[in-house]
Amino acid sequence: MDVTTGANGDCVPDDMICVDITDTIEANLFDSGPLQTADDESICVQYDYELTHVSKTPMLAWAGQRVVLSHDWSDLFPGQTGPCGEEEYVLYSVQAGPGSFTAALYGNDAFVASQTGQDAIVQVDGDCTSHVIFENQDQAQNDIIAYVVDGPDLSTATPQSQQVPFVIYYLKFEDVELTLVPGERAGHNDGIFDADTDPVQDSSNDVTDLNGVNVSADVLARLRVRGWVTTTNCPARDSGVGANGEFLPANRCIFPDDWRFKAGGGVGDSLNDPALVAGFAEDSRPNFDTDEYFNDDPATDPMFVINAWDAPMPPALVSFELSGSGFLRPTDKDDVYPITASNITNNPLYSTRIPASDMIAPINADLSGYQWDGDYEFWTDLADHGPEVLSCAGPNPCTDGVPTGGYLYTKVYTDNHGEAMTWINGDADLDFGDCAATADDAGDTVVLLSGYICANGTAMGESALNASVDYPDKRKHFAIQADEVTIDWTWGGIKEVEVVAGAAAQFNYIVFSVTDRDGFCDADTSLHPVLGENVTFFIDSLTAGTIFPDVNGNAAAELGSWTSFTADVTTFDAGANALIAAGGITVIDNDACQAWIHITESLLGPVNVIITAYDPEGTVTFDVIVNPVVEPTPEPPFTLDLIWGDTDCDGDVGTRDSQAILRNVLDQSALSQTPPCLEIGEAMSVVGHDGSNWADWDCDGSVGTRDSQSILRNVLEQTALSQTGDCPTLGDTVTVQPLVP
Known part of the structure; x- marks a missing residue:
């Protein structure tokens, strides 16, 4: 795009100007993809004021992709009083590379007057602009020129203007990488993504598996695809083998990584390497469109700066497929790459048009082509998807599944950096095999269970994400498959009952605390909320305890009803319920949803309380005793x-x-013993060994001459006599317990 300032001498390099753009139809004139996505929309875009550089601007396209080549020739017809297009013709000619022009211009009054495979004469449209569609089925650099000619006949046409050059790099897939981005969303499964790595576009710390992730958290999956082309001025690199076993030639250019090298800079991964900042090479050839590592320029609506560093990777078609637990949730690029006062991003292109021009029919005659036609928002617009996933509170299948707004299969298009993203959420098709399904497995206070109780940290299942990338238009070449990434999901909820002391010894609160599987009480982002669930209390003591108002005048949480022995209430959260926050209701200090009763027992006797909670995962009944009888500690x-x-x-x-x-x-008088000692034949036990009588050294059940003989053989260091069972060895120190102290 050309911006002129007339004779204004105040404009110097590095000044900033603002331009209003209206009625934009074909944004590919910018070469970096569409600037805006609707006609008759006025936007303000901030430009870096720079000196004019005369050089061809490369464009990128995938093999088989149709590209519209347009140029405005109105400055050649200064005397034109009516609309152009009646007698003005432009010749397009391929100077290098394979490929050909097509005859069809979709929905435009310009038309192809005559053509061969690599030459075409077109009539300009009413705005004095020529358009032609070019396509190449393989990787190559295509050099194409255009100039005004004096007529529609290829055999006789003569130039009437200087030529306008076009350069297209047609790419084949180099590789695809699928990773998981460590970090979390501001609202657990909603809001802006806060990556562990700053900036988020740096994928060097991405991983391929995550463990211990909460089942209802959103995990960000990132896919990046690169393309290659054989052309001049590429970095020296070895040949290789592609994802499908195909040969990759040596010394090829790989995009988007090699933009800086093509501009005269160094070799490197320009999305991840913080050392690759704008320098001399980029300043000298700014129309070699590259991706800037960071962008600290101010921006105006629609929140992005158009400059020379907007890596113009063409859109590729990405298929995400999830197996195991969970579902895929569409990702809004604004949530990953937001522009705020404290956050600067190099990736602010949030929408495009697919196909890039409305002159390109989305579907080809062979039924190949694009799976989208019109404005495209990254990555919330899905080119295709499977049926919506339903989330069951317990194991699948169920009859009351909750709509998730997610899918197991989605298709999206990559953005201007060759990147596509999706959220993965684990809250569907979970495995409850490690959860308690009976009261015996659920803990000492649980007496009845119809459903499941899952402890915090319980493993709940695994998700495996696969992805493939395909060419967006004509698909002569194979799609490529990314390596799988996996997530292990864990439970984050609790269900528990505790006795909390009241204002005096006779008063106590019986508190039921519960959190959703995400570990929170807030119901806004939960598929299976526990806020507002029904809980009943019943005092199962004939003579002790009664439900009684506390110091705030409430015998139970206000959200329900109560009598002296029963209460039927719902869980509440002081932070989420205005009635509780403003109503003077006692709130037990924890982060969970809660329900409670306040009881009194003046004699401090035992009070038995039955609590039943109707949770999403099933009904659970607890039995707790207030003031339990304390059994005396037995003497050791x-x-x-x-x-x-x-x-x-x-x-x-x-x-x-x-x-x-x-x-x-021999029943003779006994020899004396040194106390403390046991009498010969006295019943006793040996800790950790057999043996039932003192002096029965061979453990045969009686004291006799053989025991005496065993000692003599031990003293004389002769072979020991055999012993019965696990009998201690003569001479070992043992702990014995007399059966009669």
Whole structure:
């Protein structure tokens, strides 16, 4: 686009000017894709004022894509008093590269007067502008010139003007990368995306799998596709193998990465490398359209700056397909690349037109072509999608699924950076296999369960996202498939009952706390909200406890009804319910939805309370006791640490221990023992071993001469006699517990 300032001497390089653009129909004159998406729309765009550079501006297209080449010739017809188009003709001629012109101009009064494969004469339209459609089925650089001629006959036409050059790089797919962008949305599954990496366009910290993600959070998936072409002035690089096993030639140019190299700068990934900022190469050839790493220029409505750094990658058709849990939610590019006072982005092109010109019929004669026709908003406009996914509160299938606004299959188009995105949300087709499905598995206070209770952090399923990229128009070449990315989802909700002390010992609150699977109480972004769910309380004690007003005059949360022994209420959140916030209702200090009753028991006796909550995942009944009877702590058992085989407890195993056993067997008077000690034959147990009587050293169940013999063989260091069961070894220190203390 040419902007002139007349004879205004105040304009110098780097000044900024503002231009109103109205009635814009064909925005591809900017070469960077459509500037606006509707006729009769006036916008203000801020331009960097720069000196004029005379050079051809390259355009990018995918192999098989039809491109409109247009030029305004009105400055050659200064004497024109009526509309152009009656006797003015323009010759387009391919100077290099394969491809041909087509005969059809969709919905325009210009027409092709005569043509061969690589030459065409067209009549200009009423605005003195010539248009022609060119297409190339393979990768190549196409050099095309156009100039005014004196008639429609190719064989006799002679030039009447200087030539206007066009350069098109037709690309084939180099590769595609599918990643997950670490970060979170401002509203969990709504609002602006806050990436862990700043700026968000830097994908160097992206990952291919995420673990422990909350089931209802939105995860951002990013796809980037690059294209290659063999042309001059490309970086030196090796040959390679493409995604489908095809040969990739050496020294090819790869876009968008090589824009800076083509302009005379260095080699690098211009989307991710922070060192690649605008420099001499870009200043010297600004019409070599590249993507600027950052943009700190001020902007006006519609919030983007048109300059030389708007990487004009053509749109490619992306298919996203999700398997496992969850669904795909369309992504609004504004939420990923917002322009605010504190946020600057290099990617502010939020809409385009597909096809790029209204002169291109969306569908070809062979039924190939575009799957969109008109204004296209990145990436909320879906070229195709499957049926809407329904989210069940429990396992699939269910009869009362909630509409999600998402799909398992979507198609979108890449933007001017070759990028496409989608949200992945896990809240559908979840696996409840690790959740409690019976009261026995749900915890000590749960007595009945019809449904599921999932603990915070429970694994709930996995999503696997696959994506492929196809050519947008005529599809001679194969689509390419990206590597799969995966997400493991976890539960974030709670369901619990607690007893909270009141103003005095006789008063207590019985509080039911619950959060949605996302870990919040707020119902605005929840598919299965718990705010406002029904909860009943019942005092199951014949003689103790009654529901009683608290210091604020409420015996139960105001959202319901109550009697002395029962309450039927709904959960509330002070931050989300104006009635609670302004009504003087007691709010227990937690971040959950809650329902409660206030009870009194003057004698501080046990009060049994039954609580039933009707949750999205099922009905759960809790049983809690206020002022439970405290059982006395039992005395620890009396034990002695003694030596196995030390009959007299004198600290070693010797012949006296053997003699003591023999005297016991012969009913002779017992030898003395060193206290504390057990009598020979006294019943006892050995911690960690067998053995039931003191001095039964072989554990055969009785004290006899064999036990005496065992000690003597031990003293003489002879082979030990066998023992029964897990009997301690003679000489080991053991802990024994007398059966009669």
